[in-house]
Amino acid sequence: MATPSRIHLTVNDTGIVKNKPQTAEAASKVSELLQQNHEKHHVFYNEMGFHNHIVHHMLTIYGLGAPVSIIEKRYAENASYQRPPMTEKDKVVADLRSPATFSKYLGSGKYYHPFLLFFQREMEDKGWENVLNEYLFAGNERADNMLGRMFAGFLHPIIHLGFGIEFNQPAIIAEALAQAAVHDxxxxxxxxxxxxxxxxxxxxxxxxxxxxxxxxxxxxxxxxxxxxxxxxxxxxxxxxxxxxxxxxxxxxxxxxxxxxxxxxxxxxxxxxxxxxxxxxxxxxxxxxxxxxxxxxxxxxxxxxxxxxxxxxxxxxxxxxxxxxxxxxxxxxxxxxxxxxxxxxxxxxxxxxxxxxxxxxxxxxxxxxxxxxxxxxxxxxxxxxxxxxxxxxxxxxxxxxxxxxxxxxxxxxxxxxxxxxxxxxxxxxxxxxxxxxxxxxxxxxxx
Structure with a gap:
């Protein structure tokens, strides 16, 4: 089952545009590779803030019916230049729980991983729908700030959010929230x-x-x-x-x-x-x-x-x-x-x-x-x-x-x-x- 920390696609999770049916083998392989990306890669592949597009690419071609051989090949090509997430800072994750200190970490790529862990834990406690309503749609200053960041970076965070929702993957929704948080x-x-x-x-x-x-x-x-x-x-x-x-x-x-x-x-x-x-x-x-x-x-x-x-x-x-x-x-x-x-x-x-x-x-x-x-x-x-x-x-x-x-x-x-x-x-x-x-x-x- 897909969770805030585990990516799990089925043959039914192929998105809104249908082309041809998928296989259980492809569903398993794309889940494995996206889990690897989730755990091992940063959302930016360089210091300039260029985006890691692996989630977008894998889900798109999986949804269109790509076989395992192509999924593996495309992943390897794009994983080759990614960089790892920065080391978790327990104090940062704890600080994010307080509205008083949440905002001081916004806008910096070095806090992507703490934000990811934070949103995963929030989803485990509250459910991803409630987390979206609290952090994007509440209409208060923090939510408005986060919602605005969703449209930053030439719309990459909201594209990421869309993939998470369309393909029923809470872990990718958590990535999208963390991605928005580290944009300007x-x-x-x-x-x-x-x-x-x-x-x-x-x-x-x-x-x-x-x-x-x-x-x-x-x-x-x-x-x-x-x-x-x-x-x-x-x-x-x-x-x-x-x-x-x-x-x-x-x-x-x-x-x-x-x-x-x-x-x-x-x-x-x-x-x-x-x-x-x-x-x-x-x-x-x-x-x-x-x-x-x-x-x-x-x-x-x-x-x-x-x-x-x-x-x-x-x-x-x-x-x-x-x-x-x-x-x-x-x-x-x-x-x-x-x-x-x-x-x-x-x-x-x-x-x-x-x-x-x-x-x-x-x-x-x-x-x-x-x-x-x-x-x-x-x-x-x-x-x-x-x-x-x-x-x-x-x-x-x-x-x-x-x-x-x-x-x-x-x-x-x-x-x-x-x-x-x-x-x-x-x-x-x-x-x-x-x-x-x-x-x-x-x-x-x-």
């Missing part, structure tokens, strides 16, 4: 400031996310606020040079208990829309590395919404914050034009029987050697297709990606990483980001 808090400060502005001046004419994206693109101050030289283009660009404009645009997106279901799919569809359509012809098709995280995190909001232990108020709040951050991410890459023809007219690189359909796309993603970003993106695109179908049928005006475009994007994902050059473009709205990429080969339209 500037993202949360932006989200809280935007939330407060929305409450102080409620929008009289709410807009959809695609409409706000168009407005951001047209806002010259905001769309040029980030500079290519900025170390962090949201923090040092958008929030330093156009914070008021960013908040003004973001607060026009409004989620309520009544529209939660629709707004969840609007967020999912829109995150994939701006991630896929931010192309730069005639350069090779590549996906923006930062936009990709908006798409990869979108898949988990259905799992959050399905949890009865989370109040509707908090589900609304989490989705609202996700929309705010997606808009800031779009603005931070200089709000690139979104070229829908690049999706509609895309010709897959491999049109052999099966290779360009979802089962074939998934097989190629499972076999692709990386740290899991590509397979996560492909799975999220397929989830977006499934989630959007109801609203496509209703002709919702915010639907941008629809019909045959989903399969085109799935092919763009795997084709782009299998192509020559770097796998991802970093900051798609800057001409400088595309200079290293070659012009794409010509293919006939279909």
């Amino acid at each position: 808090d500037w993202t949360g400060r932006f989200l809280l400031a935007t939330e407060q502005a929305a409450k102080a001046h409620p929008s009289s004419n709410p807009k959809t996310l695609p409409d706000i994206i168009d407005s951001i693109h047209a806002d010259k101050k905001l769309s040029t606020a980030a500079h290519f030289s900025d170390s962090n283009k949201i923090r040092d660009g958008i929030l330093s040079r156009a914070k008021d404009e960013m908040i003004k645009h973001a607060t026009q997106w409004v989620v309520t208990p009544e529209n939660l279901e629709e707004k969840t799919v609007e967020m999912i569809n829109t995150s994939i829309y701006f991630t896929a359509a931010a192309q730069h012809p005639p350069k090779q098709v590549k996906f923006d590395f930062y936009f990709m995280h908006c798409a990869n995190s979108s898949i988990f909001f259905h799992s959050f919404n399905a949890l009865p232990s989370i109040s509707t108020e908090m589900k609304v709040r989490m989705l609202q914050w996700k929309g705010y951050l997606d808009l800031a991410m779009y603005a931070s890459r200089r709000a690139p034009p979104l070229l829908m023809d690049e999706i509609s007219n895309y010709v897959p690189a491999k049109l052999e029987k099966g290779d360009a359909e979802w089962p074939g796309i998934f097989e190629r993603l499972i076999g692709f050697q990386d740290d899991g970003h590509a397979s996560k993106l492909g799975r999220s695109v397929r989830h977006g297709e499934l989630a959007s179908k109801k609203w496509e049928d209703k002709n919702a005006d915010w639907i941008k990606v629809k019909g045959f475009m989903w399969g085109k994007i799935g092919n763009m994902v795997i084709d782009s990483v299998e192509d020559t050059g770097e796998r991802w473009v970093r900051s798609a709205g800057f001409d400088e980001a595309w200079e290293e990429f070659a012009d794409r080969p010509r293919r006939e339209k279909i």
